[in-house]
Amino acid sequence: xxxxxxxxxxxxxxxxxxxxxxxxxxxxxxxxxxxxxxxxxxxxxxxxxxxxxxxxxxxxxxxxxxxxxxxxxxxxxxxxxxxxxxxxxxxxxxxxxxxxxxxxxxxxxxxxxxxxxxxxxxxxxxxxxxxxxxxxxxxxxxxxxxxxxxxxxxxxxxxxxxxxxxxxxxxxxxxxxxxxxxxxxxxxxxxxxxxxxxxxxxxxxxxxxxxxxxxxxxxxxxxxxxxxxxxxxxxxxxxxxxxxxxxxxxxxxxxxxxxxxxxxxxxxxxxxxxxxxxxxxxxxxxxxxxxxxxxxxxxxxxxxxxxxx
Ligand code: NAP
Ligand code: GLV
Numbered sequence: 469x470x471x472x473x474x475x476x477x478x479x480x481x482x483x484x485x486x487x488x489x490x491x492x493x494x495x496x497x498x499x500x501x502x503x504x505x506x507x508x509x510x511x512x513x514x515x516x517x518x519x520x521x522x523x524x525x526x527x528x529x530x531x532x533x534x535x536x537x538x539x540x541x542x543x544x545x546x547x548x549x550x551x552x553x554x555x556x557x558x559x560x561x562x563x564x565x566x567x568x569x570x571x572x573x574x575x576x577x578x579x580x581x582x583x584x585x586x587x588x589x590x591x592x593x594x595x596x597x598x599x600x601x602x603x604x605x606x607x608x609x610x611x612x613x614x615x616x617x618x619x620x621x622x623x624x625x626x627x628x629x630x631x632x633x634x635x636x637x638x639x640x641x642x643x644x645x646x647x648x649x650x651x652x653x654x655x656x657x658x659x660x661x662x663x664x665x666x667x668x669x670x671x672x673x674x675x676x677x678x679x680x681x682x683x684x685x686x687x688x689x690x691x692x693x694x695x696x697x698x699x700x701x702x703x704x705x706x707x708x709x710x711x712x713x714x715x716x717x718x719x720x721x722x723x724x725x726x727x728x729x730x731x732x733x734x735x736x737x738x739x740x741x742x743x744x745x746x747x748x749x750x751x752x753x754x755x756x757x758x759x760x761x762x763x764x765x766x767x768x769x770x771x772x773x774x775x776x777x
Contacts (some may be wrong), residue, residue, distance in 0.1 A: 469495055469496070469505065469508065469510045469511075470495065470496045470497075470498060470505070470508040470509045470510065471473050471488065471495050471496070471497045471498070471510070471511045471512070471513060471758070472498060472499075472500045472503055472509045472511070472513070472514075472521075472525065473485045473488065473497065473498065473499050473500060473512075473513050474499070474500040474511045474512065474513075474514045474515070474517045474518070475515045475516070475534065476515070476516050476523055476743075479727065480515075480747075482499075482501055483747060484513065484534065484747070484751070485497055485498065485499050486507070487747065487748075487751045488513060488575075488751060488754065488755065490635060490777055491751055491752065491754075491755040492755050492758060492759075495758070496560050497512075499548045500512070500521060505525050506525050506526070507525075507526055507527055508527070508530065509525040509527065509528060510527060510529045510566060510606065511528070511529060511530055511531075511532060511758055511761070512525060512528060512531045512532070513531075513532045513534060513754060514531060514532070514533065514534065514540075514541065514729060515533070515534040515711070516535060516540045516545065517540070517541065519543075519544045519545065519546060520542075520544065520546050521607070522541070522546075522547055522551070523544070523546040523547065523548055523550070526547070526604070526672055527614075528551050529696060529761060530551065530552045530553070530554055530770070531547075531551060531552070531553045531554070532553075532554045532556065532754055532757060532758065533553055533555050533556055534556060534745060534750065534754070535555075535556055535666065535745050536555050536556065536557045536561060536612070536743075536745075537555075537664065537691075537692060538553045538664070538771065538773060539577050539664065539665040539692060539694075540776070541553050541773060542666075542773035547769075549675045549771055549772065549773055549774055550772075552771065553666040553770070553771055553772065553773055554757050554761075554767050554769050554770050554771075555769040555771060556750055556754055556757070556769065557612050557613070557769055558580075558749050558750055558752070558753040559749070559751070560746040560749045560750070561613075561743045561745060561746065561750070562612065562613060562616050562743075564742065564743035564744070565613045565616065565617060565662070565690065565743035566616050566617055566620040567737075568593060568690060568716070568741075568742040568743060569607075569617040569621065569660055569662075569688065569690065569742075570596070570620050570621065570622060570624060572714045572736075573605055573621055573624075573658055573660065573688065574624070575576055575628065575714070575736075576577055576658050576686045576688070576712055576714070577597060577600065577603050577626075577658065579595045579597055580595050580711065581712055581733075581734065581736070582624055583595065584594060584734075585652045591725070595674065595678070598714075599625065599628070600624055600625035600626045600627075600765075601604045601627055603625070603627065603657055604626075604627045604628075604629065604655055604657050604658075605621050605626045605628050605629070605630045605632045605656055605657070605658045605659075605660065606628075606630070606631060606652055606655060606656030606658070606660070607621070607628065607629070607641075607660045607662060608631050608646075608659065608660065608661045608662060608663050608672070609629070609630075609631070609661065609662040609663035609664065609691065610630040610631070610632040610636060610637050610638075610641075610643070610662075611632075611662070611664065613662045614630060614632070614660075614662035614663075615637070615638055615641075615769060617660060617662055618637065618638065618641045619638055619640070620632045621660075622640045627642075627705070628640075628641050628642065629641065629643070629644055629645055629652060629655055629656060630641040630642070630644070630760060631645075631646075631648075631652045631724070632644075632645070632646070633645065633646045634646075635648065635719070637749075642655075649677075650680055652679050653677055653680040654674075654680055654681070654682065655681060656681070656682075656685065656688070657685055658685065658686050658687075658744065659673075659681070659685065659686070659687045659688065659690070660687075660688045660690065661673060661687065661688065661689045661690065661691045661695050661696075662690060662691050663691050663695060664691070664692075664697060665691065665692035665694055665695060665769075667758055669695060670694050670695065671695070671696075671697050672695055673687060673689060673692065673695050673696040673697065673700075673701070673702055674696075674697040674699040674700045675697065675703065675704065678700065678701070678709050679706040681709070681710070683708065684708060684709075684710075684711045685709075685711065686710065686711050686712040686713065686714070687713050687714070688713075688714040688715075688716075689713070689714070689715050689717055690716045690742040690743075691714065691715065691717060692717050693715075693717040693718035693720070693721065694719055695717075696715070696719075698718075698719060698729070701713055702728055702729075702732070705732065705734050705735070708725045710734075711734065712734050712735075712736070713734065713736070714735075714736045714738070715729065715735060715736070715737055715738070715740045716739075716741065717740055717742075718740040721739075721740055721768055722739065723737065723739070757758075757769065757770075
């Protein structure tokens with residue numbers, strides 16, 4: 469049984485191949501380019517695999533995403549939809565995302581951009597902000613990361629709502645279902661996007677959504693660049709409909725040098741670092757999921773492309 473590894477970054481490819489080879493000695497672990505007998509590939513461990521690679525393994529049992537998102541697998545039009553995909557989420561990834569969301573919601577809540585601007589002007593500009601219970605924060609997506617982020621914000625005292633298809637949300641979080649999007653958009657001052665990227669969620673942060681938010685709302689996108697219509701955001705920043713945007717993910721990554729976001733005074737850019745997979749603990753999660761599959765069981769994080777998450 470062979471495990472094929474595919475990542476665009478050559479150094480990471482060597483690291484993951486060696487690391488998983490050591491963690492899974494009962495398997496042959498090879499970089500996809502070194503595989504001569506595709507029929508023997510039972511698992512593929514991938515990040516942004518080339519189109520057609522996964523459909524070239526006729527006995528593939530599961531694809532393992534080196535990350536929480538599976539949109540990079542679903543992007544391959546030839547992906548055999550019956551083959552399950554296992555997401556990789558561990559405690560480190562959840563912790564990092566919660567830290568990122570707390571940091572950036574607090575930054576916006578306490579008007580840090582305005583205080584930094586005042587400092588640059590040498591101005592003693594006191595701003596009294598409402599307390600967290602009087603600040604409404606909406607988290608789009610109540611999956612593993614969205615739920616934990618919402619609970620972290622709740623723990624800081626914020627008045628938090630979560631939006632998802634079903635409206636399911638943990639205790640203490642005000643749940644809104646798919647049909648209640650307009651009410652959810654009207655409710656919040658700060659929005660955090662933690663949706664999976666699917667045909668239904670692509671472009672959800674657009675002019676129409678911004679118009680339904682309270683004037684001066686702020687957004688944080690830590691999910692995928694394609695959730696956001698970038699030109700619509702620039703227009704909404706121009707009118708003040710959106711006051712601030714914190715963006716970790718972009719349509720094109722790395723963000724092109726000439727992109728208007730780089731120099732925009734009301735945009736904070738982070739380079740897709742909200743919660744990078746930790747290679748060591750992430751490797752252990754992947755190895756454990758492969759052992760679960762070997763035992764004929766179903767890992768918690770198993771899903772299918774097209775299912776939406
Ligand atoms: P997930 O578990 O796949 O999210 C599922 C949630 O999204 C559920 O609440 C689901 O609602 C909701 N949902 C799905 N389709 C929907 C729709 N059409 N309308 C409304 N709600 C919908 O996602 P996750 O694993 O928590 O990851 C969240 C995001 O973070 C992903 O985009 C991932 O790629 C990204 N990510 C980014 C980084 C980074 O460093 N920036 C790191 C890790 C992950 P129901 O359950 O009700 O169906
Ligand atoms: C990172 O973006 C991930 O999906 O894990």
